Amino acid sequence: MKKNLIWAAVFAAAAMICAAIWFLLPRHSGASVGIWQNGELIKTIDLSAVTSEYELTVEYEGRKNVIRVGPGRIEVLEADCPDGTCVKRGELSSGRTPIVCLPNRLVIRYMDSPGGVDAVAGGAG
Numbered sequence: 001m002k003k004n005l006i007w008a009a010v011f012a013a014a015a016m017i018c019a020a021i022w023f024l025l026p027r028h029s030g031a032s033v034g035i036w037q038n039g040e041l042i043k044t045i046d047l048s049a050v051t052s053e054y055e056l057t058v059e060y061e062g063r064k065n066v067i068r069v070g071p072g073r074i075e076v077l078e079a080d081c082p083d084g085t086c087v088k089r090g091e092l093s094s095g096r097t098p099i100v101c102l103p104n105r106l107v108i109r110y111m112d113s114p115g116g117v118d119a120v121a122g123g124a125g
Contacts, residue, residue, distance in 0.1 A: 031046055031047045031049075031072070032045070032110065032112070033047055033108060033109065033110055033111065034108070034109060034110075034111050035058065035106070035107075035108050036109075037058060037104075037105055037106050037107075038060070038105040039105075042058070044111065045069055047069070047071070047072050047074060048072065050069055050070060050071050051071060052071075053068065053069065053070040053071075054068075055067065056069065058104070058106060060105055060106065063079075063103065064079070064104075065086065065104055066078040066079070073091045073092070074092050074099075074108060075089075075090055075092065076089065076099055079104065081102075081103040085100070085101070085102075086099055086100060086106065092108055092109070095109070095110045
């Protein structure tokens with residue numbers, strides 16, 4: 001009985017720590033998104049100014065990414081890369097995790113994301 005009480009206390013403490021970390025993580029606060037290709041900023045979009053949905057195509061060495069932009073959101077709709085990770089990623093929702101297509105050297109992230117080295121793509125922020 002005493003052993004179960006100890007495990008319950010450990011579990012409750014771990015759950016409280018996880019909840020505290022979740023609430024303390026920085027959230028996205030801006031609406032400007034940057035699209036980088038091969039480490040160069042090629043387009044900036046203010047998602048708060050977008051009034052209707054549209055698509056844009058970004059090409060790299062014969063391959064392409066089709067990006068869907070809508071009011072307050074952006075995502076990669078189609079990609080000519082082997083694994084399609086950027087498409088599976090879905091909409092950009094966090095300032096901490098960009099949309100990345102390594103084969104096409106494409107990175108989409110909020111402009112107010114922390115600078116420095118991008119650990120996912122290896123490029124400068």
